[in-house]
Amino acid sequence: MDKRFHPILLRRLGGRTRLRNLTVFLICPRLTPWVFPVWSSVAALNYTISMKNFDALSEQEILALAISLEEEHERVYADFAEGLRQDFPASATVFDGMRVEESGHRRRLIELHRQKFGEHIPLVRRQDVRGFVQRMPVWLVRPLGLDMVHKTAGSMEVETRRFYEKASARTRDAGIRQLLDDLAQEERAHEDRAQELKAEELGPDVQQDEERARRRLFVLQIVQPGLAGLMDGSVSTLAPVFAAALATRNSWDAFLVGMAASIGAGISMGFAEALSDDGSLTGRGHPWVRGAICGAMTALGGVGHTLPFLIPSFHVALIIASVVVIVELGIITWIRHRYMDTPTVSAAMQVALGGALVFVTGVLIGSS
Numbered sequence: 584m585d586k587r588f589h590p591i592l593l594r595r596l597g598g599r600t601r602l603r604n605l606t607v608f609l610i611c612p613r614l615t616p617w618v619f620p621v622w623s624s625v626a627a628l629n630y631t632i633s634m635k636n637f638d639a640l641s642e643q644e645i646l647a648l649a650i651s652l653e654e655e656h657e658r659v660y661a662d663f664a665e666g667l668r669q670d671f672p673a674s675a676t677v678f679d680g681m682r683v684e685e686s687g688h689r690r691r692l693i694e695l696h697r698q699k700f701g702e703h704i705p706l707v708r709r710q711d712v713r714g715f716v717q718r719m720p721v722w723l724v725r726p727l728g729l730d731m732v733h734k735t736a737g738s739m740e741v742e743t744r745r746f747y748e749k750a751s752a753r754t755r756d757a758g759i760r761q762l763l764d765d766l767a768q769e770e771r772a773h774e775d776r777a778q779e780l781k782a783e784e785l786g787p788d789v790q791q792d793e794e795r796a797r798r799r800l801f802v803l804q805i806v807q808p809g810l811a812g813l814m815d816g817s818v819s820t821l822a823p824v825f826a827a828a829l830a831t832r833n834s835w836d837a838f839l840v841g842m843a844a845s846i847g848a849g850i851s852m853g854f855a856e857a858l859s860d861d862g863s864l865t866g867r868g869h870p871w872v873r874g875a876i877c878g879a880m881t882a883l884g885g886v887g888h889t890l891p892f893l894i895p896s897f898h899v900a901l902i903i904a905s906v907v908v909i910v911e912l913g914i915i916t917w918i919r920h921r922y923m924d925t926p927t928v929s930a931a932m933q934v935a936l937g938g939a940l941v942f943v944t945g946v947l948i949g950s951s
Contacts, residue, residue: 634713634859637749642759645750646696647707649763652743653689655709657682659739663732674732681736688766695762714861715742731924734799744770805876806922810915812852812877816884817911818938820844822945824889824904829949834900838892845885853878887911912938 640648660682668675696704709715747767754760823844828837857874888911891903912934919930 634711637712637714637861638753640707640712642754642756643696643700644705644707645754646692646700646759647705648709648712649747649750649766650689650692650696650704651706651708652746653685653692656739656743657685657689660685660736663736667732678732678736684769688769691762691766695759699756699759713859738799738803740770802922804873806918808856808873808877809880810918810922811856812849812880812882813884813911813918814915814934814937815852816845816848816881817887817908817915818884818934818941819848820885821888821908821938821941822948824885824892825901825942825945826949828892828897828901828904829946832897834892834895834897837900838889841885841889841892845882845889848885849878849882852881884911908938908942 660678664675664678664682667678693704744767747763747770751760751763751767754763820841824837824841827840828834831837853874855874856877857870860873861870888904888907891907892900894900894903915934916927916930919925919934920927923930925933
């Protein structure tokens with residue numbers, strides 16, 4: 584190992600991003616490429632390993648998590664009602680009613696917790712427990728579309744109902760089990776109500792519930808992990824690949840760096856996706872299937888603009904790789920528009936901005 588690398592520096596790099604790790608590689612070409620997938624995996628798994636399994640929660644922690652979920656849902660429904668009030672007043676009224684019911688659920692849970700465990704309620708959040716979908720905050724989505732609100736509300740209620748059903752099955756206390764069973768039934772009613780909201784916008788020609796459910800599952804189990812992997816692989820590997828290419832002016836060296844970055848990123852993202860959610864509460868399918876999809880798409884995203892560097896002519900390889908990057912970003916934009924209901928222009932600008940920043944970073948490092 585190069586003497587310029589102090590052991591403490593190497594330990595710190597293990598917790599940083601792949602971009603910084605691979606930047607160090609460019610500073611010290613003699614550092615072997617296989618080190619970086621290990622660093623990347625450690626960084627990505629740092630948080631997911633610290634999350635707690637649902638089966639390991641105590642009865643007090645289950646109640647505390649339920650209180651946290653109901654409080655979050657109450658505030659989300661309030662945001663939905665406010666965002667829909669001008670264009671869809673009937674739907675806003677429905678969400679106002681759902682907000683009031685969620686508030687009632689929270690009060691019942693707090694009262695039961697006070698009876699069983701006292702006044703102090705531990706802070707247990709959904710992001711601290713494996714099995715929950717990480718959703719975009721409502722306040723970041725403006726304007727609110729009825730279709731997006733419908734899908735979000737439906738997934739929230741399905742997730743919460745499954746949580747109550749699974750929590751009830753694990754609980755031994757009769758009082759806690761009774762309340763959780765009652766809340767599961769009430770969440771089922773909310774789920775049915777959320778299914779009816781689309782009619783206000785889409786009319787009688789709306790797709791059948793079964794077809795919508797299949798599409799929702801397809802998005803949750805296939806599209807979301809695949810898109811996350813494709814975005815990570817296509818964007819995060821731009822800097823190391825193009826920096827190595829411009830620094831060495833050698834196609835083969837750039838190819839080796841690109842393959843190391845792509846495979847390392849695929850391993851990292853695959854494990855991170857598989858360990859972040861076991862699918863028991865969200866219906867997102869088997870975690871290792873999602874992990875395999877995410878990891879494969881991550882590797883594919885990086886390999887796409889790495890393969891052109893197999894061409895011996897450096898300038899030809901660089902031009903083709905740049906064209907492939909544009910195609911990759913275009914595919915990501917189309918997927919986000921097609922399955923995530925993101926406006927085309929907005930999706931294109933977001934993807935282009937992220938890709939451009941990473942690309943410029945690689946060019947600046949490689950040219951220095």
